[in-house]
Amino acid sequence: MLTRKQHELLLFISERLAETGISPSFEEMKDALDLKSKSGVHRLISALEERQFLRRLPNRARALEVIRLPDDVQGGREATNVTPITAARVARSEAPVQTVPFVGRIAAGLPIEAIEHQEQLTVPAALLGPGEHYALQVSGDSMVEAGIFDGDLALIRKAEEARDGEIVVALIDDHEATLKYLHRQKGKIRLDPANATFEPQIYHASQVKVQGKLAGLLRRYPA
Numbered sequence: 001m002l003t004r005k006q007h008e009l010l011l012f013i014s015e016r017l018a019e020t021g022i023s024p025s026f027e028e029m030k031d032a033l034d035l036k037s038k039s040g041v042h043r044l045i046s047a048l049e050e051r052q053f054l055r056r057l058p059n060r061a062r063a064l065e066v067i068r069l070p071d072d073v074q075g076g077r078e079a080t081n082v083t084p085i086t087a088a089r090v091a092r093s094e095a096p097v098q099t100v101p102f103v104g105r106i107a108a109g110l111p112i113e114a115i116e117h118q119e120q121l122t123v124p125a126a127l128l129g130p131g132e133h134y135a136l137q138v139s140g141d142s143m144v145e146a147g148i149f150d151g152d153l154a155l156i157r158k159a160e161e162a163r164d165g166e167i168v169v170a171l172i173d174d175h176e177a178t179l180k181y182l183h184r185q186k187g188k189i190r191l192d193p194a195n196a197t198f199e200p201q202i203y204h205a206s207q208v209k210v211q212g213k214l215a216g217l218l219r220r221y222p223a
Contacts, residue, residue, distance in 0.1 A: 006048055022147040134155075135155055152218065168213050172203060180201070182210070
Protein backbone atom coordinates (compact mmCIF):
# COMPACT_ATOMS: atom_id res chain seq x y z
CA MET A 1 0.00 0.00 0.00
CA LEU A 2 1.40 3.38 -1.04
CA THR A 3 0.85 6.63 0.81
CA ARG A 4 -0.99 9.38 -1.04
CA LYS A 5 2.23 11.31 -1.74
CA GLN A 6 4.06 8.18 -2.93
CA HIS A 7 1.13 7.42 -5.25
CA GLU A 8 1.08 10.99 -6.60
CA LEU A 9 4.82 11.03 -7.19
CA LEU A 10 4.86 7.67 -8.97
CA LEU A 11 2.08 8.72 -11.34
CA PHE A 12 3.74 12.11 -11.95
CA ILE A 13 7.04 10.45 -12.89
CA SER A 14 5.28 7.84 -15.06
CA GLU A 15 3.24 10.45 -16.93
CA ARG A 16 6.27 12.69 -17.52
CA LEU A 17 8.35 9.78 -18.83
CA ALA A 18 5.53 8.66 -21.12
CA GLU A 19 5.12 12.20 -22.44
CA THR A 20 8.73 13.26 -22.93
CA GLY A 21 11.00 10.28 -22.24
CA ILE A 22 12.71 12.40 -19.57
CA SER A 23 12.32 11.87 -15.83
CA PRO A 24 11.34 15.09 -14.03
CA SER A 25 13.88 17.00 -12.00
CA PHE A 26 13.77 16.95 -8.20
CA GLU A 27 12.67 20.60 -8.28
CA GLU A 28 9.77 19.74 -10.59
CA MET A 29 8.76 16.82 -8.35
CA LYS A 30 8.90 19.06 -5.27
CA ASP A 31 6.66 21.65 -6.91
CA ALA A 32 4.24 19.09 -8.34
CA LEU A 33 3.65 17.56 -4.90
CA ASP A 34 3.71 20.92 -3.09
CA LEU A 35 6.57 19.80 -0.86
CA LYS A 36 8.71 22.25 1.11
CA SER A 37 12.09 20.74 0.21
CA LYS A 38 13.81 18.25 -2.07
CA SER A 39 14.60 16.05 0.92
CA GLY A 40 10.94 15.06 0.93
CA VAL A 41 11.29 13.95 -2.70
CA HIS A 42 14.36 11.87 -1.79
CA ARG A 43 12.42 10.09 0.96
CA LEU A 44 9.49 9.32 -1.34
CA ILE A 45 11.74 7.98 -4.08
CA SER A 46 13.63 5.79 -1.60
CA ALA A 47 10.33 4.38 -0.35
CA LEU A 48 9.16 3.66 -3.91
CA GLU A 49 12.49 1.93 -4.61
CA GLU A 50 12.12 -0.25 -1.54
CA ARG A 51 8.64 -1.26 -2.69
CA GLN A 52 10.01 -1.99 -6.19
CA PHE A 53 7.90 0.58 -8.00
CA LEU A 54 10.89 2.71 -9.07
CA ARG A 55 14.48 2.06 -10.05
CA ARG A 56 17.33 4.55 -10.32
CA LEU A 57 19.22 4.02 -13.57
CA PRO A 58 22.93 3.33 -12.89
CA ASN A 59 25.51 5.94 -13.87
CA ARG A 60 22.80 8.39 -14.94
CA ALA A 61 22.62 10.80 -12.02
CA ARG A 62 18.98 10.98 -10.92
CA ALA A 63 17.32 9.38 -13.94
CA LEU A 64 14.45 7.12 -12.91
CA GLU A 65 12.60 4.16 -14.40
CA VAL A 66 9.07 3.14 -13.40
CA ILE A 67 8.99 -0.63 -12.93
CA ARG A 68 5.30 -1.02 -12.18
CA LEU A 69 2.26 1.05 -11.29
CA PRO A 70 -0.14 0.74 -8.35
CA ASP A 71 -2.98 -1.81 -8.41
CA ASP A 72 -5.57 0.94 -8.83
CA VAL A 73 -3.97 2.12 -12.09
CA GLN A 74 -5.23 -0.18 -14.85
CA GLY A 75 -4.78 -3.31 -12.76
CA GLY A 76 -1.28 -2.51 -11.55
CA ARG A 77 0.13 -3.18 -15.02
CA GLU A 78 3.84 -3.35 -15.65
CA ALA A 79 5.02 0.08 -16.71
CA THR A 80 5.58 0.49 -20.45
CA ASN A 81 6.80 3.26 -22.75
CA VAL A 82 8.27 5.20 -19.88
CA THR A 83 11.97 5.08 -20.65
CA PRO A 84 13.82 7.09 -23.30
CA ILE A 85 13.41 5.56 -26.74
CA THR A 86 16.60 4.11 -28.17
CA ALA A 87 17.72 4.32 -31.77
CA ALA A 88 17.48 0.54 -32.09
CA ARG A 89 13.88 0.53 -30.92
CA VAL A 90 13.03 3.30 -33.38
CA ALA A 91 14.38 1.25 -36.25
CA ARG A 92 12.29 -1.81 -35.29
CA SER A 93 9.11 0.05 -34.37
CA GLU A 94 6.01 -0.30 -36.53
CA ALA A 95 4.57 2.94 -35.14
CA PRO A 96 4.35 5.99 -37.45
CA VAL A 97 7.67 7.74 -37.86
CA GLN A 98 8.77 11.14 -39.10
CA THR A 99 12.05 12.59 -40.34
CA VAL A 100 13.52 15.73 -38.81
CA PRO A 101 16.72 17.63 -39.63
CA PHE A 102 19.69 16.67 -37.46
CA VAL A 103 21.57 19.95 -37.11
CA GLY A 104 24.56 19.02 -34.97
CA ARG A 105 25.58 19.43 -31.34
CA ILE A 106 23.87 21.84 -28.97
CA ALA A 107 27.24 23.39 -28.12
CA ALA A 108 28.06 24.03 -31.80
CA GLY A 109 28.35 27.78 -31.16
CA LEU A 110 26.22 28.80 -34.12
CA PRO A 111 22.63 29.97 -34.50
CA ILE A 112 20.37 27.06 -35.39
CA GLU A 113 19.55 28.64 -38.76
CA ALA A 114 23.25 28.85 -39.61
CA ILE A 115 23.91 25.12 -39.24
CA GLU A 116 23.59 23.27 -42.51
CA HIS A 117 21.19 20.34 -42.44
CA GLN A 118 23.56 17.52 -43.29
CA GLU A 119 21.40 14.61 -42.10
CA GLN A 120 17.84 13.51 -41.50
CA LEU A 121 16.83 11.61 -38.37
CA THR A 122 13.88 9.20 -38.24
CA VAL A 123 11.93 9.41 -34.97
CA PRO A 124 8.55 8.20 -33.64
CA ALA A 125 5.89 10.69 -34.69
CA ALA A 126 4.29 10.37 -31.24
CA LEU A 127 7.28 12.16 -29.70
CA LEU A 128 6.83 15.25 -31.82
CA GLY A 129 3.28 16.55 -31.97
CA PRO A 130 2.36 19.62 -34.07
CA GLY A 131 4.83 22.12 -35.47
CA GLU A 132 8.30 21.99 -37.03
CA HIS A 133 11.07 20.11 -35.29
CA TYR A 134 14.80 19.48 -35.44
CA ALA A 135 17.23 17.31 -33.52
CA LEU A 136 20.39 18.27 -31.66
CA GLN A 137 22.98 16.11 -29.97
CA VAL A 138 23.51 17.07 -26.35
CA SER A 139 27.06 17.92 -25.32
CA GLY A 140 28.00 17.95 -21.63
CA ASP A 141 26.28 17.04 -18.38
CA SER A 142 24.67 20.31 -17.27
CA MET A 143 21.15 18.77 -17.52
CA VAL A 144 21.70 15.32 -16.03
CA GLU A 145 19.25 15.84 -13.16
CA ALA A 146 16.53 16.32 -15.79
CA GLY A 147 17.52 12.95 -17.28
CA ILE A 148 19.37 14.55 -20.24
CA PHE A 149 22.86 13.15 -20.77
CA ASP A 150 25.91 13.75 -22.92
CA GLY A 151 25.32 12.21 -26.35
CA ASP A 152 21.51 12.17 -26.10
CA LEU A 153 19.52 13.39 -29.09
CA ALA A 154 17.19 16.22 -28.08
CA LEU A 155 14.08 16.65 -30.23
CA ILE A 156 13.26 20.35 -30.39
CA ARG A 157 9.98 21.97 -31.42
CA LYS A 158 10.73 25.28 -33.15
CA ALA A 159 9.44 28.20 -31.10
CA GLU A 160 10.37 31.78 -30.32
CA GLU A 161 8.45 31.95 -27.03
CA ALA A 162 8.44 29.72 -23.96
CA ARG A 163 6.91 29.68 -20.49
CA ASP A 164 8.97 29.93 -17.34
CA GLY A 165 10.28 26.53 -16.30
CA GLU A 166 10.34 25.02 -19.78
CA ILE A 167 13.51 23.46 -21.21
CA VAL A 168 14.55 25.49 -24.24
CA VAL A 169 17.29 25.92 -26.77
CA ALA A 170 18.50 29.43 -25.95
CA LEU A 171 20.72 31.37 -28.34
CA ILE A 172 22.98 33.76 -26.44
CA ASP A 173 24.28 36.90 -28.19
CA ASP A 174 23.50 35.30 -31.58
CA HIS A 175 26.48 33.03 -31.02
CA GLU A 176 26.21 30.27 -28.42
CA ALA A 177 23.33 27.80 -28.17
CA THR A 178 22.56 25.99 -24.94
CA LEU A 179 19.84 23.70 -23.56
CA LYS A 180 18.55 24.96 -20.19
CA TYR A 181 15.47 25.73 -18.07
CA LEU A 182 14.16 29.23 -18.86
CA HIS A 183 13.17 31.72 -16.16
CA ARG A 184 12.47 35.46 -16.39
CA GLN A 185 13.27 37.88 -13.60
CA LYS A 186 13.10 41.70 -13.67
CA GLY A 187 14.03 42.22 -17.30
CA LYS A 188 16.62 39.47 -17.30
CA ILE A 189 16.71 35.83 -18.40
CA ARG A 190 18.02 33.13 -16.08
CA LEU A 191 19.07 29.87 -17.72
CA ASP A 192 19.12 27.14 -15.10
CA PRO A 193 21.08 23.91 -15.41
CA ALA A 194 19.84 20.64 -13.93
CA ASN A 195 23.10 19.78 -12.21
CA ALA A 196 23.99 20.99 -8.73
CA THR A 197 27.63 21.52 -9.76
CA PHE A 198 26.68 24.14 -12.39
CA GLU A 199 25.67 27.74 -11.74
CA PRO A 200 22.66 29.47 -13.38
CA GLN A 201 23.47 31.81 -16.26
CA ILE A 202 21.88 35.28 -16.11
CA TYR A 203 21.62 37.61 -19.13
CA HIS A 204 19.78 40.72 -20.19
CA ALA A 205 16.59 39.73 -21.98
CA SER A 206 17.91 41.25 -25.22
CA GLN A 207 20.84 38.81 -25.22
CA VAL A 208 18.72 35.64 -25.32
CA LYS A 209 16.56 34.27 -28.13
CA VAL A 210 14.47 31.15 -27.74
CA GLN A 211 15.13 28.81 -30.67
CA GLY A 212 12.85 25.97 -29.61
CA LYS A 213 11.44 23.88 -26.77
CA LEU A 214 12.33 20.35 -25.79
CA ALA A 215 9.74 17.94 -27.20
CA GLY A 216 11.38 14.56 -26.65
CA LEU A 217 14.60 12.67 -26.20
CA LEU A 218 16.33 9.77 -27.94
CA ARG A 219 19.18 7.80 -26.42
CA ARG A 220 21.57 5.36 -28.03
CA TYR A 221 22.79 2.49 -25.86
CA PRO A 222 25.85 0.36 -26.59
CA ALA A 223 25.01 -2.85 -28.44
